[in-house]
Amino acid sequence: MIKILIIGGGAMGSAFAIPCIENKNKVTITEPYSKTFIKNLSSKKKFHSALKINLPKKLIFKKYSNQLLKENFDLIVIALSLSGIDFIGKELKNLKVKTPILILTKGLKYEKKINKLFTISELFKKKYNRVNISALKGPCLAKELVRKKQTSVIVANKNINIAKWIGKKISTKYYLIEYSKDIIGVEICSAIKNIYSMIIGAGQNLNASSSLFQKSLNEMKYLIKYFKGKETTIESLAGVGDLYVSAAGGRNSKMGSYLGKGYKFNIAKKKFMKKDTVEGEQLVREIAPYIIKKIDKKKIPLMNSLFSAILKNKKLKIS
Ligand SMILES: NC(=O)c1ccc[n+]([C@@H]2O[C@H](COP(=O)([O-])OP(=O)(O)OC[C@H]3O[C@@H](n4cnc5c(N)ncnc54)[C@H](O)[C@@H]3O)[C@@H](O)[C@H]2O)c1
Structure with missing residues (x-):
């Protein structure tokens, strides 16, 4: 059992909680942006308006505050859309959070000042000075995952042992995990x-x-x-x-x-x-x-x- 914090209570962040909970992890979700998702996740029935399903009672919802990032989690999962990436990168950098990070967000970021295109893991390493970043990508419709339909995804990290550690904590009979050392290739593919x-x-x-x-x-x-x-x-x-x-x-x-x-x-x-x-x-x-x-x-x-x-x-x- 590990303690997981999911940042982003949209369709994907919420669906990802399902295999994590099934694996007996303690899962907390937070939503920094959308009033609708905050309302959904903090309601008694936890009915998710995008997924059209009640989320498990075991899913803990906590109001977003940057101090939450400092709590004792074993893994922080980022499930925000691309527009939220700089916000969370800055928060993690300012608070010097050292927890391993898993990125579900798909996309690339252009840094105009230095005229460079970064994958999200590169951005976290180079701009936000975070280490231990993994990426989880692949064909996954949140509406299917939340209903426990068979889904296969890939976890990437240059250090394959970290990817495997994450995979072990989140895989279930219906959520199958493959691995790759090529985090850049995996992120480029899933964006383009x-x-x-x-x-x-x-x-x-x-x-x-x-x-x-x-x-x-x-x-x-x-x-x-x-x-x-x-x-x-x-x-x-x-x-x-x-x-x-x-x-x-x-x-x-x-x-x-x-x-x-x-x-x-x-x-x-x-x-x-x-x-x-x-x-x-x-x-x-x-x-x-x-x-x-x-x-x-x-x-x-x-x-x-x-x-x-x-x-x-x-x-x-x-x-
Ligand atoms: N890795 C995977 O297996 C996988 C599968 C499907 C989708 N995704 C990716 O996950 C990400 C989220 O997708 P989704 O379907 O949950 O989308 P969604 O629209 O349901 O949720 C978007 C999330 O981002 C937040 N957000 C939006 N704009 C923001 C901003 N400006 N600042 C801070 N937060 C902001 C929202 O509040 C919400 O939490 C996307 O990048 C999508 O491509 C990943």
Whole structure:
């Protein structure tokens, strides 16, 4: 039994609590941002409005305060969306928290001042001086995990023993854990699949989408190598695994389908997906300033077409 603190009571943070509790760990969840999730988690029945399910009574909810981070936890899990990463990085740095960290958040961060693109684990190490960072990624719909549907994910850390220690504490019969030393490759894959699932979704029939799937894999391979991850990580749960689930359904591929039908991005967003967060769009806005400057367009033509569609609001042109 270990003491786990989950930061982020959204769909993924709350669903992740289920296998952790089943493994007899003492699990505390906190929510620093959303009033809705605070209300859900602090209510008697713990009904989660995004997951449409009552969470276990054993899940302890504590109001967020930075002092909570200093309590005696064995593992801190970060399940915030990308926009919350700098906030929590600063908090952990200022309080000099030394607890091992596991990151569920998918995405990359652009540091404008030094013109560098970081994975979240790199950002935590280099900007927030935290050590002992692991990443958990892979194809996982929170709505399925919370209902104990079989799910496989990958835990990555250069020190594989730490990844295995985490895996042992969280795996169950329905939550299966694989391991990787290639934390950079795993993080790159799980971030850029949000962009490529939009591109695959733009295919207007299965034949077209399959061809876009194959071309997307080639671009993803190129990008993994560029950022010094291992090319073979594309074959893992964080690569093709996560790309499949995102392309088969989800908000990125839905947006892609509108772009493929010829809608301009701003119109599609307003008309069909006004209230939805499209993670691929957020990632495009975050990484485009770096990618456009640094990477040869010809190496990643699909990604560049999507940049034009989102940033310049032009019709998506892919072949
Ligand atoms: N690792 C995995 O297996 C896996 C699986 C699915 C999703 N995810 C990732 O987990 C993350 C959360 O996804 P989700 O489905 O729970 O989303 P969600 O929208 O349900 O929850 C988002 C969480 O981030 C917080 N947040 C949002 N904006 C914030 C801000 N500006 N400052 C601080 N906190 C903020 C919200 O309050 C909430 O706790 C995403 O990055 C997603 O890609 C990971």
